[in-house]
Amino acid sequence: MTANGPAKEDVPGRSGARRRRSFAKSSWWQGLLGKGTFDDRVDVRPDITTREAVTLLGRSLKLITEAKGLFLCKFLLQLGMVVPGLYLPWMLRIVVDNAIRQEPFDTTEVRLPPFMEPVQFLAEGQTPMGIMLTITVMFVVMLLLFGSRMGGLRMDLLQGQDAATQAENQLSAGGSAGGGIWGLTELMVNVRLTQTLANRLRTRLFRRLSRMPMTALDDQRIGDSVYRVLYDAPMMPNLVYDLTFTSFFMLVSAVANLYVLQYSYGQVAPELVLMAWLSVPVAFACTFPFSGPLRRTSQNKRAAGAATTNTMEESMSQIAAVQSLGAGERERDRFAARSSQAFQRERYSLAVVLISAAVAFGALGGAGIYVTVLVTNRIIDGSMSVGDFATLLGIFAQIATPAGYFGAFWIKLQDVIAAVRRVFFFLDFPSEEDRVGGTRVATIRQGVTLEHVHFAYPSDPRGSDSLGKKALRDVNVHFGMGELIAIVGPTGSGKTTLAYLIPNLLTPTSGRVLIDGRDARELEIGSLRRHVTYVFQEHLLLSESIRENLLLANPEATQEQLAAALATAGCDDFVEALPHGLDTELGRSGDTLSVGQQQRLSIARGLVRDSSVLILDEPTAALDPQTENALVAALKAVAEKRLVIVIAHRLSTIKNADAIVFLEDGVVREFGSHDELMAKPSGAYREFVALQTA
Amino acid sequence: MTEAPAGETTARRSLNDNGDSTKTERSKLPLLAGYRLDAAAAPPRIGWREMLRLALRTWPFMRPMLRHLITLLVLGFWGVLAGWITGLWGMDLITNKVLVGEKLQPLQASVLFLGSEYVTTDPQRLGAGDAGKDANAGEEADASVDAGGSASSAPELTPQQRRTVRNRLLVWTVIGSVLATLAGFSIYYYSVWIWQCVNQNLRVAMVERAESLSLKHHDEARVGDAIFRVYQDSAMIVNLIQEGIVAPLVAAYGLLIALALVAAFDPWFAVFVLAVMVPIASLAVVSTRRIRLRARDNRQAGSSLTSRTQEVFTALKVIKANRAETRVFRRFDEDSHAALHAAYFLRLDMALVTLAVGTLGGLLLIGGEYLMVAWIIEERETFLGAAVAAFIGFVIWNYGAFEVARNRVSGLAEGARSLIGTWMRMQDLFIALRRAFHLLDLAPEVVDPADPTPVPTPIASVAWRGVRFAYGSETAGEGQGDVLKGVDLEAEAGAVTAIVGATGAGKSTLMALLLRLFDPDSGKVMINGEDLRAFALDDIRSNVAIALQKNVLFADSVAANIAFGAARASRAEIEAAAKIADADEFIREMPKGYDTELGERGAKLSSGQRQRLSIARAVVRNSPILVLDEPTAALDARTERRVLLNLAEWGRAAPPAQRSGEASGKAAKAASGERPAGRVIFLITHRLSTIKNADRIAFIEDGRIQEHGTHGDLMALPDGRYRAFVEAEAVAAEQPSARTATGQPRQ
Known part of the structure; x- marks a missing residue:
């Protein structure tokens, strides 16, 4: 992506070439409406087919079953009105x-x-x-x-000119055609119904997103996830209401008006009714061609909004980098470009809505003109009175309202469908949640074995067949309990990938990872991870209290366990020095602590879990030698009952290990204890050590 | 769809997994529970003056669009007027002319391209007559028929003519509708564009301010809060004119007119109306506090939810590895519910006030009707009825007067209701604007001097003098939480200074002060003996390049990431920097080389690769001061050696050019090789192998530079802190068990 430039999606770059080829068949107007995938790496679908749209409607309707009571209440209350x-x-x-x-x-x-x-x-x-x-x-x-004679009740707040700021009202939409006690109750039930439906969907989406597979995690932008959960999901109830309440009551009112018309104006009724309802298929036929473009532009406006959120989220959470690299201006310009593009996309979508509305309006207007001619003819002939004109046009308007509604019904749904699709995309996305069942892991007794393990990252985040870089090739190792293992190797040799395989954060492309002799794929993932603790290179702390951060790993940890873990990781002195000790709230992503302190806290969090297997990914990079020595000694002690795997560069750490895995280009070059490996005259490890101590 | 299986999943999981509890979703959103408001909560104080202040603060963002706003206003005004006039005309034509058959006014006929035979000759209808001459006018018309005998004098249109009028009218209607739709939609689109631009101006200003705020602010603020303010709160600016000025004026105007008319019928009636308006007004006053509280809660809850969501998605990896999904999900669920409650109860309170006002208005209407019916029955005289008896027959109360007065009272009640609705929404609007401007009003702690001097060139030295610094205001007590307690240090160009010390000793803080990310609490940081505070921020930061400890990469291409701090760097410069950082090789192996897109937070690279990109990013800026904060922690020994050798060569051999903001890489290139000075390089590291090669070593402990000198100097100190530090490292490498200690003498 170029640094700045308003129409980023129009700059193909080499990155977009693959994606773009699949759009080759899209026509010129689709190009005009935006080929845009903006920032998305995972969800790169630009179009929704009509069939998909229909499926989405069905799936949205199914969600009603989750709020049956409220739904029924709302229906009865509205009927009573x-x-x-x-x-x-x-x-x-x-x-x-x-x-x-x-x-x-x-x-x-x-x-x-x-x-x-x-x-x-x-x-x-x-x-x-x-x-x-x-x-x-x-x-x-x-x-x-x-509340008769005082009008309806609807409590929308003011909103902005883009989809994100209109989400609040969508999330809590609801009202009543009347007021009084009845209307108030209806409003309350309705708002709660909308909230329940939207909340169900967004919590479900949140859960799916939080269980995305590791391989997709790197590609999914945080701002985009936020946008989908907070601004896309709330659109769904709107869809449900259009399909149920609104349609039903429109139909009721249409029938009631037909009855009145037939009763008092039987002579012209057939023609009036015919004209009004003829406008339905006409309006539908005229607006249908716009439904594709509308879905597309609606998707684009949301994708562009999400891209704006991404930019902002990125620069806000990396503010230290932005400021120290003097990139404030650049980041502001990037945000400004994205934001103005998002607003532009909103307007494109609006333009399609307006054009299709004009077309639908035209269909209905044609019917109106015909009726005017019909009625005035009769009046001029003298077969109807002058007073009938207003009455008849009034009645026609009442029939035409539902007719207009149904005529424009499909086109009106499209904007919402685009939002709902963005939600369902990730509900359908493969997630770890899908893997249910499997054998529970009670304890790990024997250890971890890797058999002919190959691993390649998918080159395409959607996990399609094409595989990208091979990260591991034919790895065969066994790690027994009670061992301290060091994984060593040049940068990019696959150390982290290998370690990720053990708690099943990644699944091997071929070969097996065996935990106590059982294939990890057949194990219940939650129980496996309970027994395998992984401490990441990036030390991610939540902006909550230190205690909460530690409890994240093990909610049942006692105060003593916390204190012991802090002491082992060398955190006790600085935590005690903090104003509120363990209960100090950390700033945004833990920024109130120095990087070294954050890293130690992350290690402490790993220790709190007290699990059979402990994996530390470069734990000592930011530690000073004293702390590191203490930590390695502690790990050594801990490893007597467990399996501890450390990815390390520092010789002082590595030498302590019982066995060393030396990786190079995804292949295990050497495997053995320090002494064994040093004994090989021209070993890769020996060379590595020589360099380190030179 | 996954509902059904998902339900089963949860159930099954609860059987075998006590960590993931069954009740992951709190299903109930109660209608009433939780309604009570904390009585002690102080409502946000937004007086008239504050509202005015906030409204005026929006001016700078509206001003650039002023021309368009005025155009919009003019267009809107004329549009409404044109619609109104054509509407009246059309109504007159269709009812009086087509349906009843009266003749047309001259202008109407010419617009419809109709001949004189359609035009009325009735002088009264042409505006010449007056009310009293109805009979005469008829006679005259008759007379003219007799006299002229032409068709034009016929009093009525023939059926055929009526049809013609109708058809031509319909043609105009179609043309008019098309034009009106086009114009209306265009104006709407135009207005959307204008308001989006206004909102964009505000958004960008907010982001700009947020980015210039010191890290002290950001340490305490949440990212989600900033997102919420920039998105949700700022958007309210688009409603200010419509809801804050136009709507209240229109409603107030309607109210006054209605009240005057009612008073004209009967002053007592007006008194009755006013008597009802008093409780309505007091209701508005009383409820305002509550609505403000609710609106603020709603925005705060929304902001918290945004923050929570953002934070969870940021930390997904850790959550996944710790199997803490359920735990964070519960948090999200709590925050989500809190936000839903806040939104619900705000609306509920608004509905209650609206309902109360509506009921009072309804009672006014119903009571008024009763009163009027009583007056009609007793045939009471109206107040001003006699005075206008010439025009309207409302001398006494009758059905007509009833209808007119009732419509007015009904309008009054509705006006009151809409006014109070606007008032309540305005509370939310001003709370939002205040949140938006709060961000804008935050004064950056680190500010440019009024008259900045340019950073001297060439840079000969960087120095800290008696620098004290503490993070956060929370750590009370003078000097209590100081990270730095009087640092004195000087580094010269052409030398590599290693900063060594324990974790948390303040090494990174020292560098942050050099970048003026913070200002010291006391003491000064100087370049060539001049206080940093004399220079412009941009100037300083363009002279310092830093490779950060946290290897922050952005979701962008590799090339863009390297050029992050040097937007104008050419591809050749980028590649040269990558070579120095030993990154060129692996970048070229990536699928699209320098154009490969990096994932979120650059996560697709190993940490060593990210670190090298970080170094390249610092190098490409080609600045006279270079800071490497733990540059090689994640590198293996071989790579580290290469990178450091490259860096040393680059640092000494290619002296930097002065870069003052605008001066780009080209200037740098032009000047390269001419100046002998060399760069000031700082190296923060724990690695002994790296440290040993530095020209100078500064050992920092307890917030002070305890020792300063070359490796040899410091090792010579018998009880030296640095020496102890080095020995700890050595011990760590040597000491472990006999089996390793034997073969490998450290050297």
């Missing part, structure tokens, strides 16, 4: 006819509908003021109960 709507116009009519104009009941041409009988019963025979009092009391009751 129809009732006061029926009564209200007739009651207003009583006010005018029977109170103001003081006519007795049943003298007007139109009889009150049957459901008004109780009202009529109460009011009949009273003085006009008596009628008014009765109605007023009923109005007050309806106001308090249903």
Whole structure:
């Protein structure tokens, strides 16, 4: 990727060549709408097919089953809101006819509908003021109960001009067509329903993302994950509502209006209804071609938003590097370019929405013109009264609303589908969560054996067939319990890869990793990792208290265990010196401590776990010799009951090992104790030692 | 889809795995539980003055778009006006002309390209007559028929003419709709663009500020909080004009007009209205505190959730290895629930206030109707009805007056409701803006001097004089938590100074002070005897290149990563730097060489490779001061040797050119080979083999430079600290068990 430049996705670079070839068949307008994959390495799909879109709808609908109770409540509450709507116009009519104009009941041409009988019963025979009092009391009751005559209730907050800032309202969307106690309840139920649905999806996504395989982990950007969890997932309830409530009540209102139309305007009804509903397929047919582009632009706007998040996340969490390398300006420009590109993508998507809306509007407008001609003709002929015009157009509008809704139904879903696809992509992505079952590991007694192990990193993060660099070739070693093993070798020789295989952070491409003689692939992954502790090169501490950081490894550790681990890793003196000791909150990624201190804490965290196998990846790189000596001595003691594997460069550490694995280019060149290896006259290890001590 | 299997998974896992508990998802989001607000919580203080201040603070970000904002306003105004006029015209044409059959006004006819036969000749309808002459006008029309006998004088349009008018009207309607849709959508798009630009201005300013804040701030702030502020809080700026100015003005205008009209019907009615408005207003005042609290909680909860999510994804590796997924998931779930609760209860409180106001408004309307019906029945006179009797028949209360007054009262109630809704949303808006501007208002601790002097050239020496420094303000007590307690050190050009000391002794801090990432609490850091604080930050940092202890790489190409601190470096310079860092070879072996994309945090490389990229990144900057912080810790001995030899040669042989901000690599090249001075190189390391080769060694302990000299000098001190340190290293390598000690004498 170039340093800055607004249209990054248009700069193919060599990196994009492979991906781009698969788009060769996409047409010019697809290019116009963005070939963009922006920052993504893992999810690089630019398009969603119609079939996929339909599948996504189905999968979203299935999520309703997780909030059945609330869903039913919301449905009943919304249905109940129809009732006061029926009564209200007739009651207003009583006010005018029977109170103001003081006519007795049943003298007007139109009889009150049957459901008004109780009202009529109460009011009949009273003085006009008596009628008014009765109605007023009923109005007050309806106001308090249903909020009749005060309008609907919907509590959206203000939002910005991009998808990320509109997510908050999506996450807690909900409302009611009425108010009062009923409407309030509906609002509460609705907001909670939306939140439940969205939260289910986003927690599930979070879990999947947190269990991504190691190989994809390096390619998945943090900002993108954040964006998907926080800003994509909340769109889903919207989709569910469009497919259920909104459609249902639209249909109900369409049918009710049809009934009224047929009842009083039977003569023109067929044509009106036909015209209104003809606009549905027309609008659908006209907007359908836009659905592909809309999905694409919607995806792009979200991908661009995620890229902005990436940039920001990166420069904020690496602020020390940015500042000390004097790259502040560069990072600001990078953010500005990304952000403005994201806004631009929002506008592209908006443009497609507007164009398709104009087309749908045109289809409906055509029907409206036809109806106008039809009705005015009758009026000019004199077969209808002037007053009928407004009434009929009003009724037509009421039929046309659901018709318009259904006509534009598909196109409206597309924007949301794009967001939902971004969520489902990672729900479907292979994850360690998929590997369930397997034999539980109770203890490790014999040790770890690697048999003909080959490993190649996938060149493509999606884990497809093409394999990239071979990191390990035909590795055969056995590590027994009670041993301290050192893995030694030049930079990039595959030391870390080898160590990753043991707790199954990586799975061999071929060959087997045996734990107590059983293939690691058949073991229950959680229990295996409980018995194998891995301390990484990068010392990652969470910004929580030191205690929490240690407990992360072993929630049941006692105070004594914590203290012992801290002492072994040489942390006790500086932890005690901290203002709150063990309970000191660490800053962002542990930055309040020096790098060496962070590393020692990471080692302490590994020790707290008290597991059968302990793997330390270059534990002593940032340690001073005294601390290192103490640590190695402690490891030596610890190794009596366990298997300790250390990846190291320092001779002082290596010499202490019971056995040394010397790796070069992914091949085990030498394997044996220090003395054995030194005894080989022209051994690789011997040369290595000579260099070290020169 | 994975729901069903996932459910099973959880269940099965609970049987055999006590670490992953079954209840990973708290399923219930209660409707009422948790509603209570901490009574003691202090609401954010946002008075009128604060609102005004915040609103004015947005000016610099709106100003660049001022021309467009005014254009938008003008377009919007004319658009609404045009829509209104054409709407009236269309309504008149369709109802009065087409449906009823009246003749057209002259202008209408010419717009529809219709002849004079369609045009009315009725002087009254042409604006010449007045209200009292209805009968006469009719007679005149009749007379003109008699006199002229032309078709144009017919009082009504024929059915055929009516159809023609209608058809032409429809043609105009279609044209008008297309134009209106085009214009409306374009204006909307335009407005979106404008507000996005305004938001972009604010975002970029916030990021710029966040990046210039000292590390002390960043140590305490969370990344997710910055993301939330830059995204969510800043976005509220786009609503300020619409919600803060336009909407309240429109609503207030409507309220006043309605009140005046109601008062014209009956002053008592107006009093009644006002009596209801008092509790509504007091409700607004009383609830404001609560809404602000809720809005703040909502934003804080959102910020925490963002931070949590970001932090977890950053630390995924460790979480995975420790099988702590469930544990962090529970945290996320807690934060997620907290955020959902905050959002829910904010909306619930807003709904309650809206409901209360709406109910009061509804009672006003219903009570008003009752009152009016009573007045109609007793045929009470209206207040100003008699005065306007000439125009409207509202002298006494009647059905017409009822309808008009009711609509007004209804509008009043709705206006009050929307005004209070706007008010509540404004609270959220100002809380957001305050959070956004809080970031902007943070004063960077390290600031450029008002009149910076350029960094001297060539750089002959770097010195620390009596430097004291403590991280954080938390460590109270004078000198209590000091990392550095009076450091005195001088390093000269052309010499390699190794800084040696125990973990946490303050070695990296010393270098951070040289970069002015912090300023010392007392004492000074100097270049050629001049205090660093006299120089501009950019100037200093462009003269110092550092290879960091944490090998931070960015998700970008290898070449871009090397050129991270030197944007203008050419490919040749990048490759030369990579060669010095012994990285060229492995880079060329990568699939796309220098264009290979690195993964998140550069994780696809081994740590030794990352370290070499880090060194190359420092080298490519070609600056007179070079700092290598633990440069070779992750390198094997052979690589280390090569890198250090390269570096030593580079450091001494190719003296750096002065680089003052704009001066690029080209200037450096031009000047190279001319100046004899050489670079000031600092080396922080634990490795004895590296240390020994340094020209000078500074041993740091207890916040002070305890010993300073060459390896030989320091080893000669009988009780020297450095000597003890070296011996510890030696012991570590030699001492272990007899089996290793025999064959390999250290040399």
